[in-house]
Amino acid sequence: MTSGGTDSDPYLLVNTFERLFAMLRRIHPDQHISLTAASTLHTLETGGPRRLSELAVAEGVTQPAMTQLVSRLERDSLAQRCAHPGDGRVVVVRLADGGRELLRARREARAARLVELMGALAADERAAVMAALPALDRLAAVRAGDGRLAAAASSAPDR
Amino acid sequence: MTSGGTDSDPYLLVNTFERLFAMLRRIHPDQHISLTAASTLHTLETGGPRRLSELAVAEGVTQPAMTQLVSRLERDSLAQRCAHPGDGRVVVVRLADGGRELLRARREARAARLVELMGALAADERAAVMAALPALDRLAAVRAGDGRLAAAASSAPDR
DNA sequence: TATTGTTATACTCTATAACTATA
């Protein structure tokens, strides 16, 4: 192994994250919903209704892409378009009941799967993962555009 | 803390991983290559030439999808189709020089970005992340099909 | 007949550019 004395071995880090990423990507066989769609619903759930353009920025996609995504979400009763009182140009998107239920089911399924996988680890390995969660959460709090960490660790989408 | 009674809080775990996943998904602005494409190239690099159908299974996509992906990789000089000596039906896919170089550049860029992000953490947070890497690597070693952990922890390609 | 891969078709998801409606 090449792991030696350096503080944080970049390649060990990046390789592990790559592999973890690939694993997480395969954990949703039953969910016929895209990553961006799930993330958008999550943003709507935690942060409440948002303008379509705000959602586009938050999810790191273009406005036309978000227009289409919202159209699909609306067609599937996962979200709703609402009018903005005071500005006729603005479209406000809000979570629909179907979206809330889908998030719940999806979260449940993924949690169950992760717990199952965690069960295959040794106790000290589990402890190491749990101990790293706060730091990983902070690490994950990078904004779409720039490379800085967000101020708060909470998943609340600020603004 | 949560390291006590019920061991691993499933929702803390799943939420953190979701957020980490979303972060990692946004770390490749310069790479105009899909996740599956990158993963396929990585598989070819670490495991050597493979049958097209083997690649499809390894990456968790259908055979037609892999056919198209390989066609794009070949068009972009990232991989090559070769004949199988002895079985005329089989297509063997191997990494091309362009693919090797792309992997290198991609790995470099992502490592640099992750190191940059790690630098924003406190020392003890960095330590917690590094301490969890072996366990995370094991966690990531889930096979495409079933839900079990692979026998060997380290896919250790590296360089 | 079984296996390996490709082609045909359709849908999601994304981007850029052009357009509409409102401010």
Added chain:
DNA sequence: TATAGTTATAGAGTATAACAATA
């Protein structure tokens, strides 16, 4: 003119079903 959103168009990426070639 500027802003918010949509439509038009193109391409990647995926799936299922039908097909061709080889074993």
